Amino acid sequence: MxxxxxxxxxxxxxxxxxxxxxxxxxxxxxxxxxxxxxxxxxxxxxxxxxxxxxxxxxxxxxxxxxxxxxxxxxxxxxxxxxxxxxxxxxxxxxxxxxxxxxxxxxxxxxxxxxxxxxxxxxxxxxxxxxxxxxxxxxxxxxxxxxxxxxxxxxxxxxxxxxxxxxxxxxxxxxxxxxHHMKDIAVHEKFVPLGSPPEGESYEFALTIGAGVQWHEAYTAADNSGRMMIGGISPGGSVGAAGGWLLGGGHSALSPSYGLGVDNVIQISLVTSMGDHLTTNAYSHADLFWALRGGGGGTFGVVTSVTYRTYPIVPVFLASMSVTSNRSEPVKAAFTELVRITTSLTDSGWGGYVQFSPVGDTCGFSFGTLVPNVSWEEANRTILPYFDYVKSLATTSNLAQGTLKLEGGFTTQWPSFWSLYKHLMPNTGQVGRNLELGSWLLPQKALDGDYEHVANVLMENQGLSYELIAGGAVSKVDPLSTGLNPAWRKAVVHAVFGITWPDGTSAEDIQRLRDSMGSRLRSVRALAPESGAYLNEASMFEPDSRHAFFGEHYDQLRAVKRKYDPIDLFVVAEGVGADEWDEELRCRV
Missing domain, CATH: 3.30.43.10 (Uridine Diphospho-n-acetylenolpyruvylglucosamine Reductase, domain 2)
Structure with a gap:
């Protein structure tokens, strides 16, 4: 054999x-x-x-x-x-x-x-x-x-x-x-395997197979009168029981409800020994700890995941876009956003700021949401920022550049899923050559010299400034999951990328990678003690152990040795990957 x-x-x-x-x-x-x-x-x-x-x-x-x-x-x-x-x-x-x-x-x-x-x-x-x-x-x-x-x-x-x-x-x-493991089950009352009689039970938990995508999970929850904390992509195409969760799993709802790893109750998987294990707080708790943030494709093959769900609540959306023929007014608008970011996430606001230069203009679009608050509370926290940007548009002159503002208001939606279906068509974002670099920015970086932060970030073309941490995410004990503890101090996920057309030479691709590496170093310098989101990050992090796992690495490696003693599951930048060559084929 x-x-x-x-x-x-x-x-x-x-x-x-x-x-x-x-x-x-x-x-x-x-x-x-x-x-x-x-x-x-x-x-x-x-x-x-x-x-x-x-x-x-x-x-x-x-x-x-x-x-x-x-x-x-x-x-x-x-x-x-x-x-x-x-x-x-x-x-x-x-x-x-x-x-x-x-x-x-x-x-x-x-x-x-x-x-x-x-x-x-x-x-x-x-x-x-x-x-x-x-x-x-x-x-x-x-x-x-x-x-x-x-x-x-x-x-x-x-x-x-x-x-x-x-x-x-x-x-x-x-x-x-x-992909075709599509089973979905809704439990009116879910009791984790091995739970003691006095253990916690969960109402309307949702168990999904490994191949279920978020549009399918959201629909199943909505049909049961519930909502879930999950990923956001065109058409809801991201898998709901795989790498998204195992790497942490962020959402625009995270400042209010936490990350994916904070909302999972139970995970079943097949280990390299061929065993089918059910993990939770009572059964194989060490593996359950590691799976929540230790990375996909590392500890086994997930076959199903059980999530907690929540009652459906209304959601407010605040949106705005600003453009200018000069960078100064755009930078002023973004700097103010950096200044108030922590207060927004602490109030439950989560969302995305996308920079997209077009021709001779520069600018960004701003879309953020908050669930289960009143009109008065939503407007109290977001309207002052919109008023500030509107004042920039009013007072800008030719020397500063003309600032064009669209939107700048809030709307109410009956549920997160209704808003999602409206905003996210089934196409876009995919189908192009793309590599990413990212870094998590903690509160102390944003609350310090926010003008410097804004200047550094705006130097990165295609920046996505994502308000998907802080708030509820920061209230979770950093030791309770295998997730990089840097997440519990973070407020923003800053991510950017490089793209190239088909037929680009290997030499030109490497030049693009070198350029992104230089840009990433400047962002990393804003908070060198922080880390990166494993699922949306550079393939060439110089210290992947620190960047992706922080002080949890040694414990994660010990869990992997226990449940995958033959190192069958080795993936790029994953736990144990640095013990293999660049192609992840031979041990070094």
Whole structure:
């Protein structure tokens, strides 16, 4: 038998580790990739197929049909629906941003399958795994995990492909696709497994399968007269039971209700030993702690998650956009926003400020919401800022530049979900080459020299200034979850990125990365002791342990050793990843 268990069974390995005497490291030091002599043959894969509920999948890059017949319906759909997140999620070989389907060879050649077939002369497999399991049941997940472990394969776990670290793809790897695990159950009264008689129970908790996306979870909750704290993306295409949650999970509602990790009650998963475990405050509590912020694809394969829900309440939306032909009035408007940010999040306001230069103008759009307050309370906290910006527009002159203001008012919506459906169409944001850099800014940074903060942030084109921390997030004990403690001091998530057209050379992509690295250093210097949001951050953080996990890293690594003693689950920037080479193939 080829693989990790050829000379040492997984069970005996685990027992030896747990009693404190790890066995001699006799497994291969490198994962087996497609094309290697160790890669399983057709008969071996055929045997795996017999254990599954559906046949094996053979993922291909999303644009592949356009290289066989540009006029076929599949290629027409590629061009018509390229920026539709829910549609991309339905394809095993697609990522939400196509640069993660490509692969840059050591020689500098880009192996890709571009939507515009005239850019490249062929459709390469890139970083898309060559074969995999489409999981429909827990047994499918167990079979896939056991197979990957037995044959020492590099395993990629994928749901929707919303991932900015490239964890949903991997050249020559074996894929486990959880997207079609769509079970949803509403519990009028939920009692966590192992809870004592006096333990807490939860009304109308929602249990969702690994493949459920937020638009499906929100709809199920709304149909039950409840609301949830979840992700925001066009069409609600982000997975609700995967990387979003395991990395922390922020929302515009977080200043009022906390992060995703603060609202999860129970998580079930399959470990590298093939065991299906249920984790919560009473069962495998150490693993439950680590899963809440320790990162996706690190400790096991999540099969289901149970969330608390809340009564539906009205939501107020405050929105405004400002533009100018000069930067000074825009900077003044943004500086004032930085100054009042902490007071806004402490009052429950959460939302997003997007900078988007257009032609010779600069400016930003401001959209933030607050749930379950009165008209008077909503206006008391937000109208002074709108009045300030309106005064800038009134007093600006030609020397300062003309400030144009649109919006600057609040509206009431019956629920968060009704507002979400109105604001977030099913297209946009995805389907373009994009890499991110980000940093969490704590209260002491914003409440200090806020003019300096505003100046540094505005130097970063495409900035998103996100009010998704502070408030309720800051009131949670930093030790209660595996989430980076920097989150509990943060008020703002500052994120920006680089983009490039298809066909860009590896050298030009690297120049863009270098430029973003320089910009990120200036933002990081605003609060060097802080950290970054694991799900939306640079793939090249110089100190990933500190940036993503802070002082929790050592404890997270110990939990991983306990539940994944063979290091089957290794992902970019994840716990234990720095013990592997750059390709996450060989131990170092």
């Amino acid at each position: 080829i693989g990790m268990f050829a000379s040492f069974s997984g069970l005996s390995f685990l027992l030896a580790w747990l009693i404190g005497s790890p066995p001699a490291n006799t497994e291969p030091q490198c994962r087996c990739l497609y094309g290697d002599p160790c890669w399983p043959d057709e008969d071996t894969f055929a045997h795996l197929t017999q254990q599954l509920s559906v046949p094996l999948i053979h993922p291909r890059p999303l644009a592949h049909p356009c290289y066989t017949d540009p006029d076929c319906p599949a290629c027409v759909a590629v061009h018509a629906r390229w920026d539709e997140g829910t549609w991309r999620a339905e394809h095993s070989g697609a990522t939400q941003h196509p640069n993660f389907e490509t692969f840059i060879n050591p020689s500098g050649n880009v192996d890709a399958c571009y939507a515009n077939s005239s850019v490249g002369d062929s459709c390469g497999q890139g970083s898309v795994p060559i074969i995999g399991v489409e999981a429909r049941t827990v047994a499918d997940v167990q079979a896939a995990v056991t197979f990957a472990a037995e044959h020492n394969l590099k395993l990629v776990i994928k749901n929707t492909g919303h991932d900015f670290l490239g964890r949903s793809s991997g050249r020559g790897s074996f894929m486990l696709w959880t």
